[in-house]
Amino acid sequence: MxxxxxxxxxxxxxxxxxxxxxxxxxxxxxxxxxxxxxxxxxxxxxxxxxxxxxxxxxxxxxxxxxxxxxxxxxxxxxxxxxxxxxxxxxxxxxxxxxxxxxxxxxxxxxxxxxxxxxxxxxxxxxxxxxxxxxxxxxxxxxxxxxxxxxxxxxxxxxxxxxxxxxxxxxxxxxxxxxxxxxxxxxxxxxxxxxxxxxxxxxxxxxxxxxxxxxxxxxxxxxxxxxxxxxxxxxxxxxxxxxxxxxxxxxxxxxxxxxxxxxxxxxxSDDKGLIMPPDIAPFQAVIIPIQSKDNGAMVAEAARSLASKLTEHGIRVKVDDRDIRPGSKYYDWEIKGVPLRLELGGRDIDNKVVTFARRDTGEKGTIDISTVGSGVDLILKMISSTLLERAKKIQMSRVSEISSLDDIPEDKVLKLGWCGCEECGHAFEDKTEMKILGKPYPKEKGYKGKCIICGKETDEYTLAARTM
Amino acid sequence: MxxxxxxxxxxxxxxxxxxxxxxxxxxxxxxxxxxxxxxxxxxxxxxxxxxxxxxxxxxxxxxxxxxxxxxxxxxxxxxxxxxxxxxxxxxxxxxxxxxxxxxxxxxxxxxxxxxxxxxxxxxxxxxxxxxxxxxxxxxxxxxxxxxxxxxxxxxxxxxxxxxxxxxxxxxxxxxxxxxxxxxxxxxxxxxxxxxxxxxxxxxxxxxxxxxxxxxxxxxxxxxxxxxxxxxxxxxxxxxxxxxxxxxxxxxxxxxxxxxxxxxxxxxSDDKGLIMPPDIAPFQAVIIPIQSKDNGAMVAEAARSLASKLTEHGIRVKVDDRDIRPGSKYYDWEIKGVPLRLELGGRDIDNKVVTFARRDTGEKGTIDISTVGSGVDLILKMISSTLLERAKKIQMSRVSEISSLDDIPEDKVLKLGWCGCEECGHAFEDKTEMKILGKPYPKEKGYKGKCIICGKETDEYTLAARTM
Known part of the structure; x- marks a missing residue:
């Protein structure tokens, strides 16, 4: 989908x-x-x-x-x-x-x-x-x-x-x-x-x-x-x-x-939700990567990692279900958990935990000794990446128009409108779009003409199709 | 009232x-x-x-x-x-x-x-x-x-x-x-x-x-x-x-x-509510006791005391209204704030704050240097006093009866009931009281007879008039 x-x-x-x-x-x-x-x-x-x-x-x-x-x-x-x-x-x-x-x-x-x-x-x-x-x-x-x-x-x-x-x-x-x-x-x-x-x-x-x-x-x-x-x-x-x-x-x-x-x-994306860290029910999920001989040891390390993170105020979940790690990755991607932590025998030997960010897919390791502040830092980076990315996308979805002939299908319109009711209704009727309104608070620096009557205006107006 | x-x-x-x-x-x-x-x-x-x-x-x-x-x-x-x-x-x-x-x-x-x-x-x-x-x-x-x-x-x-x-x-x-x-x-x-x-x-x-x-x-x-x-x-x-x-x-x-x-x-009592400290919207109220020459100094000390207590996780309110301290005492007694803290020039000189407990009326002073833990301790004492007092009163409001002739007016009754529906209805009809039931979990050591049919029973029953 x-x-x-x-x-x-x-x-x-x-x-x-x-x-x-x-x-x-x-x-x-x-x-x-x-x-x-x-x-x-x-x-x-x-x-x-x-x-x-x-x-x-x-x-x-x-x-x-x-x-x-x-x-x-x-x-x-x-x-x-x-x-x-x-x-x-x-x-x-x-x-x-x-x-x-x-x-x-x-x-x-x-x-x-x-x-x-x-x-x-x-x-x-x-x-x-x-x-x-x-x-x-x-x-x-x-x-x-x-x-x-x-x-x-x-x-x-x-x-x-x-x-x-x-x-x-x-x-x-x-x-x-x-x-x-x-x-x-x-x-x-x-x-x-x-x-x-x-x-x-x-x-x-x-x-x-x-x-x-x-x-x-x-x-x-x-x-x-x-x-x-x-x-x-x-x-x-x-x-x-x-x-x-x-x-x-x-x-x-x-x-x-x-x-x-x-x-x-x-x-969110084609894989599922992406939860902003501050509202994520679980901010990090720990997936134990167990082999035949280290199962109990890895499970114990996962629990201990979870306690450390909880103490640090991070909402964390250990996924200890008896299914393949790949299926777990898939489930938590759909649910949009911001950070996946994988913990296997090699990680434990190296005193690290492997992470994968849900927002960018980026992977790396965090030292276990400073894992609380490490996870905290990555969660903050995820928040800031999500916000910046979303702002850019929002801007890219706004299109300035100066004529009713060139109305793009999937954009929010930025246009000139004199503010009178007659022109407003005329615009809405012709385009079947809704005028959202002039920006609040007032923004300076715009120069345009009403798209209906041609009168000059120093405030732009946003219009859109609405959900 | x-x-x-x-x-x-x-x-x-x-x-x-x-x-x-x-x-x-x-x-x-x-x-x-x-x-x-x-x-x-x-x-x-x-x-x-x-x-x-x-x-x-x-x-x-x-x-x-x-x-x-x-x-x-x-x-x-x-x-x-x-x-x-x-x-x-x-x-x-x-x-x-x-x-x-x-x-x-x-x-x-x-x-x-x-x-x-x-x-x-x-x-x-x-x-x-x-x-x-x-x-x-x-x-x-x-x-x-x-x-x-x-x-x-x-x-x-x-x-x-x-x-x-x-x-x-x-x-x-x-x-x-x-x-x-x-x-x-x-x-x-x-x-x-x-x-x-x-x-x-x-x-x-x-x-x-x-x-x-x-x-x-x-x-x-x-x-x-x-x-x-x-x-x-x-x-x-x-x-x-x-x-x-x-x-x-x-x-x-x-x-x-x-x-x-x-x-x-x-x-609560005749003066008003008494809020258990854990649910009190304000656990302590600070009343600045100001004289003509120390108004600003006392106000500042009250604010600083409030910050200290807030940092300690205590819900505190400074009452800086322009009315007599006595009126403030009265208002906060009605509202049931567990602890009143009075702060005047002499308290400040002595590096203490004067307290009055809402539950017992007891007064004393707390050292400013350890005021957070001091207030915390008193709040815990208030909780424990309130619970113990309420338990004693509850016990005093239960009266064991063995005959329908001696039913006190304002008590919960402890009585013997065989458990059958007929005797239960008979009791409720005669006394216009409601059977609350037998204790949960089952309590041992009772020996009594059904107040209606006289059959022996090893569990008591509570009955009461209900709100």
Whole structure:
């Protein structure tokens, strides 16, 4: 199965063969997180949690269900979700008086409580987040991690005294993103979504996209500035230092398990997954290479090597199954373990262990005496190689165009757009592509003309086919 | 508000004042986990995760919803949950063909997948767990952590080649419980539930109970042996080493946020919560005692003390609010921070910090030069004091009776029961108490007579009013 030629089939095969997720659960689009996939996802959660905690966000957990009455308070918002929420109508043997929505996102669950929690400017900023599953009734074809109906998700919600303070939160969110993405070795674009594509109820939305091998983009998350669009209907106000009552300005930031879909799409190859070391459930696998007379000795050395690495904080697995080493290599290549360590009689005599990198195939030996720091160093090199390689590939997948006649099939487009809705729709209709938006933050130095009306513009726009 | 006199009111007031949970969410029995309560719960999760991982359980995450068709495969099970599940009947604008249940527990979600995952005896034992929220439509009065409709919960599920192997799993579960409960400073009883009170579908159920100050017991979790009661309807079979196909034997083990309810009930006092140090969001709070001339110096010393303690792995908070120290003491007593550290000019001169223990009120000083290990030691002493004290109180709340005429009002009863259903029902009807069951594992040395029929028995039985 080849990644570049038929990305969709390749992706599904890899997810299945690597045991990342089981889609045989009897509800379409609701997959089982297997131990291997869940471990990787939880490392991602951990990085997000760390950055949010470090920036003064408090973790909470809100109820899953939202009464229809609360859900419908912000009109644009409900319009956006009308056709894709699950409804609980009965409990036990009773029909409920008020139907309950399974959260597709938690604005309408949280904001009635924010109205109770916030009294004065001293309660601001309020910065909270939760890591939960959300529910969307997808009607398009589902695909593990990329388009599912139960979605693992983090969402942070903040309230501020002013639009400017909320704007500073958006900057902080992009810094958090940059730190998390680095650990995942994931390049991305930040684009200000068009008016007709922004989040229902938002003032503006910044989309976080990455490019797949088929040239389509995958949106992994988004950051929203709400101004007072929610605080007015939900009556979230504070008393400022002059005793005046004002509505808070709000932001949200969310990313989902699509991060994992993005990682699989970006890094893996025809042999299988390549796990970025920081999220790999096992960062190194030890394969004992045993002969007839040294079996017990090699097994013992493998166990001792594993303890050393564990002590060094490295997640390691000894594969002591009774099958040929070659079959083990094959299995762990599919699962994308970043580093393979082979340990045989000759290695032991030479006081080394032989390694093979999953990302480059490079082989060599590490001295046993300094194996912890040696493995650590190679894992860091793998992370940096993966990120650099992915950045180059992302750049190579962007193509600048100046006319609608020369649109490449498998590229993200960089083009001039005046920004008006008419030209935007005209472009999308003609190309059947989606405008991702202008870069966030604003980039200088571009000079171009709107591809539809010809008007000059100093900001480029990205457009793409989307996953 | 006094704990002993009116436990129910005291409990609700403490939960609210300490900011552990917010029950003003617009669905009754679905409360918001506030940062303080959620931090404590996540420490509990962490201890459970650690013990389950160490005993070879793999963490997974199954979908929330279960198709009605799967849910109804095990007859006794559905009967038990019929009146207390939430039903999703619509998605988007469509009515669903098959209604979906929000999991009240995940047997019926997991077992169709187990049937796919297990092929041979080499796949066994299968040991998995998840930490998720489950949903039960409680009709009784709800109470934070103790009786809610969205319940934070861990559930482990295991499959084994034989009944004996499943039995060994139950022993392992009780060892895990003992380790976790020690960290929570929680005493408990293990009782084999009566036939009419066991989990729907179980072969037998061991209940995990603790006693509240009003003498009522709170069930915090349970361990179940299923034999093949689920593997037959869900067709979970394996091929043994002789090529024969057999049904697996199963167990489950679950505990919920009631652990936190139990902790609050057992340890707190009229001043507020007392957090066991291992789950305390803040293990120590530093109160700077500032005078007019030393404000900045004391503030700086407080920050430096906090860094030292953080480096030592202690969760610490500096309370630098601009209010009187006395008000701070009061607030942190309600919140149950185990150790208060007061730092004033004289302390700094003497190179010490003054401490006050939340559990005993004891005061003293710790040398700044060894403050990390000093605080650590006191926290350990607090844990051990809390556990010993709670064990003594639990014992004092058990009263042995030999006749139905002398039943104390606020005690757990220890009595003789022959074990037959008729006498059991007679006892429950006459006393309006519930039989918790005979001790697990079996205890020797008791000699008594059935309180109803007078037949001799060598095992005692516990009975109680329940929360």
């Amino acid at each position: 080849e990644k570049e030629d038929n990305f969709s089939d390749w992706y599904l095969e890899i997810v299945e063969k690597a045991g990342m997720s089981d889609k045989r659960y009897p509800i379409k689009g609701m997959n089982v997180w297997t131990p291997y996939g869940w471990k990787a996802m939880k490392h991602i959660d951990e990085f997000i949690r760390k950055e949010l905690d470090a920036t003064g966000h408090d973790e909470v957990c809100f109820p899953l269900m939202i009464p229809e009455t609360e859900f419908k308070k912000e009109k644009d918002h409900i319009k956006g979700f009308d056709s894709e929420v699950y409804w609980v109508t009965h409990a036990g043997l009773n029909e409920l008086d008020v139907r309950l929505v399974l959260r597709p996102t938690s604005e309408t669950a949280m904001y009635p409580m924010f109205a109770l929690w916030i009294r004065s400017h001293q309660d601001l900023p309020l910065k909270i987040y939760q890591i939960v599953n959300v529910f969307r009734y997808e009607t398009k074809q589902t695909r593990a991690f990329m388009r599912v109906r139960e979605i693992h998700f983090f969402e942070s919600h903040t309230c501020h005294v002013s639009e400017e303070d909320a704007q500073r939160q958006i900057e902080e969110d992009t810094e958090i993103l940059s730190k998390v993405a680095k650990r995942l070795c994931l390049p991305y674009f930040l684009s200000v979504r068009t008016e007709w594509d922004k989040f229902p109820g938002a003032y503006y939305t910044v989309g976080i996209d990455t490019v797949m091998p088929n040239g389509k983009t995958l949106q992994m998350g988004s950051i929203h500035h709400y101004r007072t669009n929610f605080s007015i209907p939900y009556e979230i106000t504070y008393e400022d230092d002059k005793g005046e009552h004002k509505h808070v300005h709000q932001t949200t930031y969310g990313m989902s398990e699509r991060l994992l879909g993005g990682i699989i799409g970006v890094h | 006094e704990k002993e006199d009116n436990f129910s009111d005291w409990y609700l007031e403490i939960v609210e004042k300490a900011g552990m949970s917010d029950k003003r969410y617009p669905i009754k029995g679905m409360n918001v986990w506030t940062p303080y309560g959620w931090k404590a719960m996540k420490h509990i999760d962490e201890f459970i995760r650690k013990e389950l991982d160490a005993t070879g359980h793999d963490e997974v995450c199954f979908p929330l919803m279960i198709p009605e068709t799967e849910f109804k495969k095990e007859k006794d099970h559905i009967k038990g949950f019929d009146s207390e599940v939430y039903w999703v009947t619509h998605a988007g604008l469509n009515e669903l063909d098959v209604r979906l249940v929000l999991r009240p527990t995940s047997e019926t979600a997991m077992y169709p997948m187990f049937a796919l995952w297990i092929r041979s005896h080499q796949d066994l034992p299968l040991k998995i767990y998840q930490i998720v929220n489950v949903f039960r439509y409680e009709t009784k009065q709800t109470r934070a952590f103790m009786r809610v409709r969205e319940i934070h919960f861990f559930e482990s599920h295991t499959c084994h080649v034989s009944e004996e192997d499943a039995q060994r799993q139950i022993e392992e579960d009780t060892e895990i419980l003992s380790k976790v409960a020690k960290r929570l400073c929680l005493p408990y009883f293990l009782s084999v539930r009566t036939e009419w009170d066991k989990f729907p579908g179980a072969y037998y159920t061991v209940g995990i109970d603790t006693v509240m100050p009003n003498g009522k017991t709170l069930q915090m979790g349970s361990i179940h042996h299923y034999r093949t009661n689920f593997s037959i309807p869900y067709e979970i079979t394996y091929e043994d080493d002789k090529g024969e196909h057999k049904h697996v034997h199963q167990t489950t083990y679950g505990m919920s946020e009631r652990l936190l309810g139990g902790i609050i009930g057992v340890h």
